[in-house]
Amino acid sequence: xxxxxxxxxxxxxxxxxxxxVEALLxxxxxxxxxxxxxxxxxxxxxxxxxxVFAPCNQAADRQEPQFDGERVAVLPxxxxxxxxxxxxxxxxxxxxxxxxxxxLPVVIEKAALAGLYAANIGACAYPALxxxxxxxxxxxxxxxxxxxxxxxxxxxxxxGTMCLSEPQAGSSLxxxxxxxxxECDSQLGPQYRLAGRKMWISGGExxxxxxxxxxxxxxxxxxxxxxxxxxxxxxxxxxPRSLPRADGGAGERNDVSLAGLNHKLGxxxxxxxxxxxxxxxxxxxxxxxxxxxLVGRPGAGLACMFHLMNEARIGVGLGAAALGCTAxxxxxDYARNRPQGRxxxxxxxxxTQPQVPLVAHADVRRMLLAQKCYAEGGLGLVLYCAxxxxxxxxxxxxxxxxxxxxxxxxxxxxxxxxxSWPAQWCLAGNDLAIQxxxxxxxxxxxxxxxxxxxxxxxxxHEGAHGIQGIDLLGRKVAMDESAAFxxxxxLLESEIARGRASIHTDxxxxxxxxxxxxxxxxxxLLAVPDPVARLANATPYLEAFGHVxxxxxxxxxxxxLGTRDDDFAQGKRQxxxxxxxxxxxxxxxxxxxxxxxxxxxxAMRDAWF
Numbered sequence: 197x198x199x200x201x202x203x204x205x206x207x208x209x210x211x212x213x214x215x216x217v218e219a220l221l222x223x224x225x226x227x228x229x230x231x232x233x234x235x236x237x238x239x240x241x242x243x244x245x246x247x248v249f250a251p252c253n254q255a256a257d258r259q260e261p262q263f264d265g266e267r268v269a270v271l272p273x274x275x276x277x278x279x280x281x282x283x284x285x286x287x288x289x290x291x292x293x294x295x296x297x298x299x300l301p302v303v304i305e306k307a308a309l310a311g312l313y314a315a316n317i318g319a320c321a322y323p324a325l326x327x328x329x330x331x332x333x334x335x336x337x338x339x340x341x342x343x344x345x346x347x348x349x350x351x352x353x354x355x356g357t358m359c360l361s362e363p364q365a366g367s368s369l370x371x372x373x374x375x376x377x378x379e380c381d382s383q384l385g386p387q388y389r390l391a392g393r394k395m396w397i398s399g400g401e402x403x404x405x406x407x408x409x410x411x412x413x414x415x416x417x418x419x420x421x422x423x424x425x426x427x428x429x430x431x432x433x434x435x436p437r438s439l440p441r442a443d444g445g446a447g448e449r450n451d452v453s454l455a456g457l458n459h460k461l462g463x464x465x466x467x468x469x470x471x472x473x474x475x476x477x478x479x480x481x482x483x484x485x486x487x488x489x490l491v492g493r494p495g496a497g498l499a500c501m502f503h504l505m506n507e508a509r510i511g512v513g514l515g516a517a518a519l520g521c522t523a524x525x526x527x528x529d530y531a532r533n534r535p536q537g538r539x540x541x542x543x544x545x546x547x548t549q550p551q552v553p554l555v556a557h558a559d560v561r562r563m564l565l566a567q568k569c570y571a572e573g574g575l576g577l578v579l580y581c582a583x584x585x586x587x588x589x590x591x592x593x594x595x596x597x598x599x600x601x602x603x604x605x606x607x608x609x610x611x612x613x614x615x616s617w618p619a620q621w622c623l624a625g626n627d628l629a630i631q632x633x634x635x636x637x638x639x640x641x642x643x644x645x646x647x648x649x650x651x652x653x654x655x656x657h658e659g660a661h662g663i664q665g666i667d668l669l670g671r672k673v674a675m676d677e678s679a680a681f682x683x684x685x686x687l688l689e690s691e692i693a694r695g696r697a698s699i700h701t702d703x704x705x706x707x708x709x710x711x712x713x714x715x716x717x718x719x720x721l722l723a724v725p726d727p728v729a730r731l732a733n734a735t736p737y738l739e740a741f742g743h744v745x746x747x748x749x750x751x752x753x754x755x756x757l758g759t760r761d762d763d764f765a766q767g768k769r770q771x772x773x774x775x776x777x778x779x780x781x782x783x784x785x786x787x788x789x790x791x792x793x794x795x796x797x798x799a800m801r802d803a804w805f
Contacts, residue, residue: 200525201245201314202518205764207238207307210576214756215583220301223590234304237289241308244284245315248277253316256465257646261402263457268401274319274465275404281312281323282352282405287330295334295342296350303582306514310575313518317650318465322355322399324511329356329411332504333434336492340384344440345409354407354446358504359394359435359471367663369413369498370427374473376414376488389485390414390435391474393455400469401437401454407446408437411504412473412488413497432497433488435473439480451486453477462649508658509615510585513578516654520571520622523647527629528564530642531555536634554632563632565774567625572771573746574618576753581607581614605680606687609672610745612664617742619654620661626651665734668741674722685715688748695751703754703776707747710783714744717790724793732798733790740786743779750775 211217212231220226252273261270281287289305291297313320326349333346348354365371374392381387390412394400399408412435415423423429441447455470476484492500535551538544554560584607591600626648630637637644655661673681688711695704721737724730754772757765 200529201242201250201522202311203521203525204238204242206572206575207310209756209764209768210572210579210753211303211307214576214753215303215579217301217303217583220303220583220586220590223593225299225590225593226301226586229300234300237298237300237304238308238311240284241286241311244280245311248280249312249319250315252277252319253465254640254643254646256316256318257462257649258464258640260459260464261457261467263401263454267403268454268457268467268469270402270404270467271465274316275402277316277319278322278355278404279352281320285352287323287327287352288350291331291334291350295347301583302585303579306510306579306582310514310518310521313515314522316465317515317519318463320515321463321466322402322404324508325358325399326354326356328504328507328511329358329409331507332411332500333491335503336432336500337434338385341434341489341491344384344444345434345436348407348444349409353405354409355399355402355405356409357397357399357411358501358508359397359400359410359412360501361395362393363395363470367660369430370425372413372415372430373423374412374414375423376416376431376433376490377485378416379487382489384434384440384489386490388414388416388433388488388490389474389483390433390488391485393470393472395470396458396468397471398463398466398468400467400471402467407440410435410437410452410471411491411501413501414488416494427498429495430497431494432491432500434491435486435488439487448480449478450480451475451478451484461652462646463653505658506611509611510578510581512654512657513574513581513614513616513618516618516622516651517571517574517578519647519651519654520567520574520618520625523622523626523629523644523651524564524567524571526642526644526647527567527632528555530633530636531560531564560632563628565771566778567628568767568771569750569775569779570618570621570625572753572768573749573775574622576749577610577617577746578614580749581610584610602683605676605683608675609668609680609684612659612668612672612738613742613745615658616655616661616664616738617746619651619657620739621742621746623648623651623655661738662735665736665738666731669718669721669734669737670727670731673718678722681718685711688744691748691752691755694755698755700751700754700772703747703751703772706776706780707744707751710740710744710747710780710787713783713787713791714740717787720791721793729793729795729798732795733793736786737790740783740790743783743786747775747780 256271256274259271261268288297289300290302330346330349349356362372376388376390379387379389412433413430415429437452438446439448451474453472453475455472458468473486480487531554534554536554584603588600588603629644633642636642692704692708750772
């Protein structure tokens with residue numbers, strides 16, 4: 197990986213000095229690995245990112261996927277990159293040996309993928325969705341479904357998608373109208389015929405690999421032919437583009453057809469489209485209707501799909517952080533090499549004096565520091581969540597249900613933060629990267645404008661920003677009598693205690709003050725009886741919660757530096773100082789308004805706009 201994608205020094209520090217991932221090697225699941233093996237996997241991804249993914253990033257942005265009336269074509273170099281990823285074995289990196297996996301920790305997988313996401317996040321959409329699709333089937337599919345649909349994806353032969361949204365429903369999944377009617381029992385499970393339309397399907401139609409496995413949410417009609425209301429009637433189905441043959445290959449075309457391509461602001465390397473199911477363009481078995489195989493129990497579709505969604509949300513946060521990291525490094529490189537102006541003072545008025553590099557100007561250093569805070573803080577948050585996945589699995593396999601439950605609760609409450617905070621604040625960092633470049637940043641001559649456009653999607657991906665706030669305040673902090681929120685507070689209090697015993701007492705005290713206020717405000721909001729009023733300010737609550745959380749990340753990283761005193765350590769401390777002194781105080785304004793559940797937005801009327 198080039199130095200302008202992800203800082204390898206920062207990645208090493210976060211993994212080994214702050215998160216202590218070498219401790220995972222004590223678990224039987226990871227005992228065959230070593231730190232050298234972890235580094236070798238990251239090295240391999242560095243080469244793949246630099247040699248294959250990064251070179252086609254700008255070209256793919258300018259040459260979007262095209263539909264010629266029969267086939268969707270993507271840039272050949274993008275197809276080559278996806279095939280190279282498939283050939284690398286990374287699709288099964290965290291899976292069991294029994295299914296061809298490497299049994300790598302999830303935190304190492306995410307660290308390795310960060311550079312690939314920074315290099316070409318659009319092209320990475322294909323393998324990322326495939327990994328999630330196969331993982332869901334391993335967890336919820338039958339043995340026959342795993343054999344027919346999950347394993348070909350893990351081997352890099354097929355790709356996968358998830359099909360949730362519909363044109364008329366968007367994020368409101370209770371309003372989907374795709375219907376699935378039972379046809380017969382089959383070796384691959386109960387077989388249904390599906391009809392409906394799905395929207396915003398990334399990787400939904402292309403010719404990169406041999407088949408596409410769609411995971412589709414649909415409703416099964418009742419005895420009167422009516423679709424059940426709400427989300428409880430939603431089931432999950434495997435709907436392959438081509439039906440599997442007896443030998444495991446792709447056979448007869450299923451009744452799944454392209455309705456049209458979506459043309460996006462960013463992520464242009466990835467096909468995004470609308471798909472019609474059961475349109476009648478193809479007639480498998482001699483009749484219209486897309487053949488689908490029920491996954492799990494009828495009506496349990498959302499529970500199954502959220503296995504993929506929660507994994508995808510951590511992936512969205514990783515992608516956002518990776519784009520924040522690479523934009524920061526590009527801006528830093530530009531600021532160090534671009535001479536412009538002179539510093540204030542008598543010498544600065546002398547035009548015969550040489551210009552200074554941009555980085556010499558305090559305001560440019562301000563913008564670079566903010567970017568560093570957002571990018572490295574966001575990356576740390578995502579890596580910590582990935583480590584929680586590993587720790588929960590280790591505890592479950594060891595029979596330690598209490599520890600596993602505590603890690604899972606922390607993961608539950610942190611997932612909306614891990615998705616939304618990098619998506620918002622690393623985008624703000626991308627904006628600053630453009631500003632550092634000045635007018636050049638607004639042109640296609642430099643990459644930072646594309647980083648911003650690519651990252652803008654992440655606030656919408658896998659549950660829009662406001663939905664994450666509603667999930668956090670409306671469900672996560674109150675579930676199980678606030679057990680997850682209590683675990684979160686205990687986590688931060690432990691680090692605050694360590695901070696107070698160090699040279700960073702002031703930072704620990706500042707975090708403790710905001711955590712105490714967050715607890716108080718949370719209790720007040722949960723006591724509001726009207727859910728509409730309680731959730732009216734869920735997004736500012738998400739903002740406050742996120743900034744408190746990332747302050748904890750920065751305090752932990754500062755403590756992990758110990759007595760280290762080189763340039764890297766000094767830079768880390770200065771970034772932590774910036775966050776504590778300039779970013780953490782933002783929380784006060786949010787909490788002030790949340791404390792009395794301000795109703796300014798709620799009381800606004802449509803006619804007043």
